[in-house]
Amino acid sequence: MIARREWSYFVVMALAAVTYGCQGEQGETEIDDAADSTTSEAESSADTESGESAEVTGEAVLSAAGDGPSEAPGALRVGRGDLEPNDASATAQQAPLGVTNNLSITKGDEDWYRVVVPARTVARVGIQMNNAAGDLDLVAYDAQGHLLGSRNGAEYPYTWRGQETNTEFYGFYSEEGGAVYYVRVLGHAGATNTYSLYVDHYTYVDGQTCTGAGFSLADCEGRGSGGSGLIPFPFPDPSDSVLGNAYNFASYSNYRFARRELVMLVRHALAETRKAFPGTKPLSLIDICQMDGVTPGYDIGDPRHPQSTHDQGGNIDIAYFQTDGSNDAEIVCNDGASHADGYCSSTAAKTHIVDLPRQAFFMAKLFASPRTRVIGTDTVLAPLIRATAQSLASLPAGDRRRISQSELNSFSSRLAYGSGWPYHHHHIHLSLQWLPQGSSARGGDPMPLSAPAPFLGPGAKDAEGDPKPQMSNSMQAPGEAVDSFDMTWPPRP
Ligand SMILES: [Zn+2]
Incomplete structure (x- = not known):
């Protein structure tokens, strides 16, 4: 088999x-x-x-x-x-x-x-x-x-x-x-x-923030007996006035479960991007989470991501906006390298196919949410995206593509890349705030697998007394070691 x-x-x-x-x-x-x-x-x-x-x-x-x-x-x-x-x-x-x-x-x-x-x-x-x-x-x-x-x-x-x-x-x-x-x-x-x-x-209703749309925090986080659990990211509806046919799925249906706040945030950022950039083609959404709140792949005993990195329905991989005609799930370096290490080569700074203005604008709208913990991207691409964000922030008032100063600041404080973030030459990883340990992703049941440990901020020590990596800028769920990466590669559709 x-x-x-x-x-x-x-x-x-x-x-x-x-x-x-x-x-x-x-x-x-x-x-x-x-x-x-x-x-x-x-x-x-x-x-x-x-x-x-x-x-x-x-x-x-x-x-x-x-x-x-x-x-x-x-x-x-x-x-x-x-x-x-x-x-x-x-x-x-x-x-x-x-x-x-x-x-x-x-x-x-x-x-x-x-x-x-x-x-x-x-x-x-x-x-x-x-x-x-x-x-x-x-x-x-x-x-x-x-x-x-x-x-x-x-x-x-x-x-x-x-x-x-x-x-x-x-x-x-x-x-x-x-x-x-x-x-x-x-x-x-x-x-x-x-x-x-x-x-x-x-x-469900689209909007800029989940609690602002009238949902309780538990409903937004999709947890607890008071919450309604994770919801399946719905198929796009072409007649939808907010988004139309703005996205498609490049992942299995088993792995499309998300917190309501994540569905709202991604759809809102996409809608804003389409308003600011007419003619934007559909964007591919990749892995989110299993229905039980566990990282994709555990349901078939074949994890697709490092343990717990996609737990709790608050993490999603999203394809890059691209200049080659489709915003699909693919490596965007275009540098002729084999990418065995999971990164673009330096050549990609000149050869990449990322549609930088759309990409930076979309990420600015994701950063606009205080619920966004971090967005992971490729080491070579990160400075290019940040520089583009700077340009967008400098546009004259009234230009729909202009982003705010606080959105721009997030490209310094919440953009993640470098060691610990391999494979993000293929997609960005949006990570919302982790829920406290023991939280449930579905109606009152305990989290079945790989429940994250409590958040470990700067200064935390491991069992040997050595400093733990600062988790706020890493891909891992709290408590995961940096060297625990075992991402399935190449990523499956
Ligand atoms: Zn991911």
Whole structure:
């Protein structure tokens, strides 16, 4: 199993540049094609049908599942679940709020659910199953039936199995209310299983600050029995007046869970950037956090970041704004170096592809929040970004790109780079204030893994009595040693 996962992983990585290099052309299929060799040859015709419709990634309109002119006889199959028949979007059942247990995918079966999102709400929709008993997938579509994405990102690479767990969740947002989405449950390669369907609503509104928008601090931090836990960063909504189609995901759906304050901050900074810089293309959001508040990768026993660095839903990796036509997750040095150490070479000062004005402006808006602890970037890029921030602060009043003096000051006090910050030639790392030890990232449960120790400021000593590194300027969660880095490299999509 591990060998296959690793193999698939390298296929995905090899093609990631192609895929992510074509943003806007939703649904590249290279990953599917490359991984098709692993598809079981023993699929039944019904399963093949499911697989084929799944692989029409860009144009996976609902007719592919049987509600169009090409509808196959018997497309509406009757299964055992109480919500059947719901095997095509036209007859998709309304997804009930709360938990619905004992649903099932039988041989050749698939279930469609319709999700209507109320105003100012993020709907968290997902399935839970015992994956070992049958590998079920959850795939998300918009109201027109266009594929929004799967567990694996913007595509639905049917044969890519490197990331399967017992849960699969997405976030859907509606600013005005009434936005319609569809989710589709299907068994991989003929798999059958029972599952539970979850639908939860989280109040959400865009704004500059979370508490300023009326949420309690616990709600903003997504913790404690008084808080509502981490929320899934929702798919962008093109009809959204604040952001439109401002971002996309270059990460697995398992790793898109965030504090409400993080979702608000990133969306606000993006909205401001788009106002100041018309024509800004969508920005790729990378790893955030698992639903349980743990750093991405622990759910499959394969951590993608140093331990605890993405705990608590307050950390996110974000691609750079770039000059090459797409703001995707890629190394931006363009210096011809191998980057084995995880840094741009000095040559990159002249060859990098960072769109510096947009990048500095966006970071200034992230720094504008007092909740922002630090933003990590590359050693060679950091001074260039800082110098650009200086230029933006010097623009005449009234220029939308102008940043404030206090925002500029943060490029000296809260910009992190250098040793301890490798791999940020590929993305920036935004880190909000850590929560105190023992805080919960979800409704009252204790943090299950790698709970950070209390904040260690200047002067803290380690077990030998030597000074601890000053954590306020490091990537690690409090208590982590600098040499504990074991980041998966290259980063997975
Ligand atoms: Zn990170």
